[in-house]
Amino acid sequence: MPATVSQAEFDRLWNQVEPIGRAASGGYRRFAWTQPDLALREWFAAACAERGLDLTVDRAGNQWAWWGNPDDAGPGVAIGSHLDSVPDGGAFDGPLGVVSSLLVVDMLRREGVSPARPLAVVNFTDEEGARFGVACGGSRLLTGALAAQRALALRDDDGASLAEALRAAGRDPEELAADPAAVGRVGCFVELHVEQGRGLVDLGRPVAVGTAIWGHGRWRFELPGEANHAGTTRLADRRDPTLAYATLVLRARDLAERHGVLATCGKVRIDPNGVNAIPSLVTGWLDARGDDDAAVQAMVADFAQAVAGFGGTLAEESWTDRTPFDTGLTNRLHAALDQAPYLPTGAGHDAGILANAGLPTAMLFVRNPSGVSHSPAEYAEPADCLAGVQALARVVAGLVG
Numbered sequence: 001m002p003a004t005v006s007q008a009e010f011d012r013l014w015n016q017v018e019p020i021g022r023a024a025s026g027g028y029r030r031f032a033w034t035q036p037d038l039a040l041r042e043w044f045a046a047a048c049a050e051r052g053l054d055l056t057v058d059r060a061g062n063q064w065a066w067w068g069n070p071d072d073a074g075p076g077v078a079i080g081s082h083l084d085s086v087p088d089g090g091a092f093d094g095p096l097g098v099v100s101s102l103l104v105v106d107m108l109r110r111e112g113v114s115p116a117r118p119l120a121v122v123n124f125t126d127e128e129g130a131r132f133g134v135a136c137g138g139s140r141l142l143t144g145a146l147a148a149q150r151a152l153a154l155r156d157d158d159g160a161s162l163a164e165a166l167r168a169a170g171r172d173p174e175e176l177a178a179d180p181a182a183v184g185r186v187g188c189f190v191e192l193h194v195e196q197g198r199g200l201v202d203l204g205r206p207v208a209v210g211t212a213i214w215g216h217g218r219w220r221f222e223l224p225g226e227a228n229h230a231g232t233t234r235l236a237d238r239r240d241p242t243l244a245y246a247t248l249v250l251r252a253r254d255l256a257e258r259h260g261v262l263a264t265c266g267k268v269r270i271d272p273n274g275v276n277a278i279p280s281l282v283t284g285w286l287d288a289r290g291d292d293d294a295a296v297q298a299m300v301a302d303f304a305q306a307v308a309g310f311g312g313t314l315a316e317e318s319w320t321d322r323t324p325f326d327t328g329l330t331n332r333l334h335a336a337l338d339q340a341p342y343l344p345t346g347a348g349h350d351a352g353i354l355a356n357a358g359l360p361t362a363m364l365f366v367r368n369p370s371g372v373s374h375s376p377a378e379y380a381e382p383a384d385c386l387a388g389v390q391a392l393a394r395v396v397a398g399l400v401g
């Protein structure tokens with residue numbers, strides 16, 4: 001196993017990805033099946049071709065680049081992550097795992113390693129769910145956790161359905177389906193990801209091994225009102241749903257504290273969104289997470305009651321149970337990486353979806369000095385990125401034999 005990957009090698013790949021989909025804010029807007037996402041998919045295909053990997057796209061739209069034939073010598077080892085982003089997201093959430101995985105292939109190749117088990121680098125589609133609302137859409141579809149019929153009908157904020165978005169991107173929506181054959185090619189999956197908290201800063205280590213993902217979900221709530229004139233409608237005569245919304249944001253915070261979970265109202269839509277009109281409808285979104293599934297569900301049940309008290313309705317968009325990673329694989333990573341610390345996470349990942357589908361799955365986290373993520377301030381030091389590649393290479397070398 002080579003001792004290092006050079007900074008120049010890392011930068012070369014990183015600099016290819018970095019400008020794609022960057023907004024004026026400095027953050028990224030790389031939403032599923034939009035132009036930046038398509039450019040990133042093309043970049044991924046070209047980077048894999050450059051490495052002589054065989055690219056396949058599964059029926060859920062995820063890209064897999066295989067070194068070796070998993071149908072002959074599989075199931076294989078998969079590494080990788082995603083390339084899409086949240087609105088104004090950071091540069092590292094997703095791309096760090098994909099770039100690091102490609103560099104691991106380079107390191108193994110340079111050493112003349114010929115893997116006894118096939119190795120894949122994967123780019124999961126629509127991990128953030130920023131456009132169509134369901135997080136980890138690509139891996140959920142792949143494993144059957146999200147039905148194709150439901151997915152195709154999901155709509156973005158402009159009203160375009162996933163079916164329409166796929167057609168616009170030159171894909172056939174009829175093809176969208178779970179893909180057990182693609183899942184069957186994977187014997188285990190290791191996702192490297194930037195850490196999204198300050199665990200490693202406090203521990204003074206560059207890389208950690210993930211233990212579990214908290215239970216987490218998203219809910220949409222609708223609060224109806226009555227549109228009317230801002231200057232002629234007496235206060236007593238108004239049905240203004242923003243008042244209910246404001247109260248509910250505070251209620252979510254209060255309930256989160258009471259149940260010992262996290263709750264966030266990070267997205268809202270006001271219709272018709274005119275400065276001089278009382279809104280006719282407020283649509284809000286609740287993100288809730290915690291280490292204890294029952295506590296999260298209890299918090300959401302209380303919140304649903306509060307929504308109903310304002311004449312509103314609440315619907316679940318996605319839910320994932322607390323997901324522990326494979327103990328055998330996790331312990332193996334910990335041992336291979338000089339007793340790297342263990343860390344749980346409150347962030348969702350495709351690794352969690354694959355783990356729930358029964359695949360042995362693990363994660364590596366790379367230190368993030370500020371702990372900030374889903375923001376342009378997200379960061380990892382160059383030396384830590386290299387340490388991450390190194391760690392992943394060591395792990396993969398052990399897994400492919």
Ligand code: GLV
Nearest residue numbers: 128135346347348
């Ligand atoms: C994805 O990053 C999530 O945790 O929402």
Ligand code: MN
Nearest residue numbers: 086093128374
């Ligand atoms: Mn993310």
Ligand code: MN
Nearest residue numbers: 093094127193
């Ligand atoms: Mn991510």
